Amino acid sequence: MSSLPRPPARRVVRDAALVAVAVVALALPLYVGGFWLQLGSFAFAAAVGAIGLAILFGRVGQLSLAHAFFLAVGAYGYIWLASPSGDDSWGLGLPSLLALALAAVLASLAGWAFSPIAARLRGLYLGVASLALVFLGQHILFTAEPLTGGYNGRPVPTLAVGGVQLSGSQPELVAFNVLIGRDERLWYLTLAVLVVAAVFAVAVLRGRVGRAFVAIRDAEVPAATLGVNLGRYRAMAFALSSGYAGLAGALLALLFQRVVPDYWGLLLSLQYLAMVVIGGSASIGGAILGATFVSSLPILLQRYGDAIPGVSTALGSGLGPAVVAQFCYGALIIAVLVAEPRGLVALLGRIRRRRPGTPGADRRAEPEPALSMRSQQ
Template sequence: MRIGTAKETYAADEALFDTPVQWAWLAVMLLALVLFPFFAGPYWIYMACLVAINVASATGLNILTGYTGLVSLGQAAFMGVGAYTVAVMENRLGTPFLLNLPAAGLVAALVGLVVGIPSLRVKGLYLAIATIAASFILHFVFATWTSVTGGVSGIQIPPARLFGIELARPGELYWLIVPVTLLMVLGAANLFRTRIGRAFIAIRDRDISAEVLGIPLLRYKLLSFGLSSFYAGVAGGLWAYFFRVVTPESFPLVLSIFFLAAIIVGGMGTILGGILGAVFMTLVPEVLKLAVGLLGPWLPDAVAILSPVRTIVFGALIVGFLVFEPQGLAEMWRRSRRFFHLWPFKT
């Protein structure tokens, strides 16, 4: 017998979806994702694929930074490792994407384990600088290891194939990118119901106390780096199939800053925060771009005049979230849920 929100068992208390309403909303969301490509135009399908790729990578960074408390500015470089892994395997081995994507994640995870070694000795700003150094090293490898990466010219990638069918256009790749991202998000959500996920949270909150309690810091910190890099590698592989060309300039440092900003705006330490932050960071510039375009008939120089303003507005929105809602969009969502949960009795 349930009283209020109390649960009878630990498993029930830890369930991801524990009410019929939540299951109903999940079904509605999945139905909307299935129907979306049949009603949306090519542009919005393109944006949906890009959002899904960013959600996958931001979720990986949230595991490392939001849940484990280890700041990283190398997420874009790990995506690059995954993208180049897919490119090399497609072009030289001809292996299917069902093998290439996990391989991209595993190779990126191995690189992440190496990059994560300094995390036992340094943290905070110093660890961020160490990951920046790693991203510069990887960028140098991408640009100079010509026999493998193609140097500054990069590598062209053939379309992904499923049962002999080419997945070349966004409308076709949608059925690859979105399901993979959903599986990755679900895996991350379930991770923090396990011993490993709880160890990550303990390290974030009090690493010395966690070590006293028997949590081996180096093992779990490296595991967090490996998981985060695995997510980035798979996201990079999806990115490679989506854009069909990989160059050293595809994964600059500013892209790593983009993902860090996404989890800050969305809300660190929550799966929902990584999703909302990635969606926000990807779509807001596009919405502002569309708004500028709508002013074209009345203001001929709108693009030239308002393009810098679009960047300023975008930056101001991020700063506004940091100042007025430090816990991000996820907290705004939770607050709205609490309000409507009690409505109309809340005064």
């Protein structure tokens, strides 16, 4: 997936845009309120998980519905590692930052443990096999009470480094006359994790491993003939993707402050699949875009839904924001698959290419869609 050298003018524009985005992202908590910061934090956390699925589904072409399970492993893994041991609850009481990192490792190991299945199956077989993990996982979440708190869930310990809470508001910090409270810190935390996760993913995909992934997706037999160990690379992709899911799950747990088993169900897996398909299944930028869209839509509808006729934000009403959001991204998935199987990112690229004055833009190697109407036959 190496792209041709960009023309210098374009590179300058791109770098300037990156710097502008970075400045805005860093300065935003000083100007906007808690609602928007929470919206952003949830989107960043979801984007970390979506990057993992984009690697597995978009680059290696392995369909996995088990993402919710690995998100749950990360979330409950963080709680287990960071909580002190209680009378009827297990915990290791590790430093919370170490617990966050180990939660991702734990999820990755869980993905590796699934490799006897993940490395040998593909297509629909793997999709359904991974479905089993979601149901078995939720069963464990409901029944293994000392570990997961059962039906009522468990509180999430605060992330703190050297006495400074990163997911709380102690001690009080003030920057430029703005109180840096819980929402602001979580914004910076999730943003930092997302940046590291995205940079790491790009580095992996540009290298030898990334080329092997694409080779497996596009031409399995020739790839094997050229010396790509199919089983090993499939297992590696699955473990990597699970690790990303675990990290995202731990971040989500920090945002929720209390996690309950109901959340980590099949619907969550489908949401992550929606993020990846809508954004553009083979690209990291697309995963971030799709995650932002899918995770923000229900929250925005909850807040502004009353202004849309037919949508009710009252509790227990038929057409709630969550249902409308599901309709929206369901329709969008179909629209994307019909109009542009490479997702929103490719759509943006197409618009940019049509603009005059960007020569050579269309020569860039475009990622092939993992999911297209044609390949379904």
